[in-house]
Amino acid sequence: MFSHPVRRGAVVAAATASALALLAGPAFAHVTVNPREETQGNYAKLAFRVPNESDTAATVKVKVSFPLKTPLASVRVKPHDGWKAQVTRTKLPEPVESGDYTFEEAVSAITWTAEKGVRIGPDEFDEFEVSVGPLPEEESLAFPAVQTYDDGEVVEWTEPVREGAAEPEHPAPVLTLTPEEGGSGHGTAPAADKDESGSDDPAAPVEVAAVGTSDQTARLLGGAGLGVGVLGLAAALLLLLAVRRKDAG
Numbered sequence: 001m002f003s004h005p006v007r008r009g010a011v012v013a014a015a016t017a018s019a020l021a022l023l024a025g026p027a028f029a030h031v032t033v034n035p036r037e038e039t040q041g042n043y044a045k046l047a048f049r050v051p052n053e054s055d056t057a058a059t060v061k062v063k064v065s066f067p068l069k070t071p072l073a074s075v076r077v078k079p080h081d082g083w084k085a086q087v088t089r090t091k092l093p094e095p096v097e098s099g100d101y102t103f104e105e106a107v108s109a110i111t112w113t114a115e116k117g118v119r120i121g122p123d124e125f126d127e128f129e130v131s132v133g134p135l136p137e138e139e140s141l142a143f144p145a146v147q148t149y150d151d152g153e154v155v156e157w158t159e160p161v162r163e164g165a166a167e168p169e170h171p172a173p174v175l176t177l178t179p180e181e182g183g184s185g186h187g188t189a190p191a192a193d194k195d196e197s198g199s200d201d202p203a204a205p206v207e208v209a210a211v212g213t214s215d216q217t218a219r220l221l222g223g224a225g226l227g228v229g230v231l232g233l234a235a236a237l238l239l240l241l242a243v244r245r246k247d248a249g
Helices: 003-028 205-248
Strands: 032-034 037-039 044-051 059-065 074-077 083-098 101-114 125-133 140-142 145-149 154-157 174-178
Touching: 044 059, 044 145, 059 125, 074 083, 074 101, 101 125
Parallel strands: 037 174
Antiparallel strands: 032 044, 044 125, 059 101, 059 145, 074 125, 083 101, 140 174, 145 154
16 A cells, blocks of 8 residues: 555655766766876876766767966877877967976877777776976966767867856866975975973974983883882892791791
């Protein structure tokens, strides 16, 4: 007698789960660059992760554009079995200075095209790796990407991602860049805080080392005191035994 409500509830639950999956799916299917964060001035290996979003078609071409306002001096492509990589270099309208380099031309794009019989099928993904550097002193770099399917569909992952704004439907892959530790962007370190006694902050490395040395010394002294105490107790017991024997005699 309860079969109909149970079935109805199961259908509602399944429909709700399907709707949530459809809503959540695209958020995990963007073309991205990995890692998502690197350090300014470093050379880095970047992997462009390309998931296949279609249920029926396969990805057969991926084009990634590189920044020309802050060009990269070195861009090297890792060979990828089954895919032909074409590196496009563009002559700049005027020389661009970035870091220690002056560029008259720079890598503007890399296009990976699948060879016959190779593809990224439904429910699959692939990664295309490059080595780049040195990374400029910028907060981030965008790498707009274009994904082409074997049924002719083209998806452009080129929309800018703005801090504080909602993520667009087709965001461009973005690499966040952080200042190099100890670099000029950090400035000088603040003076050490003082505790109530006027000494340096005990959390400072030098003070930590000093505390550790004092602690070790205290342990050694404590151990020595314990040894002396044991010897004194043993001597007292021997003296007590000798007195008892004398009295007994």
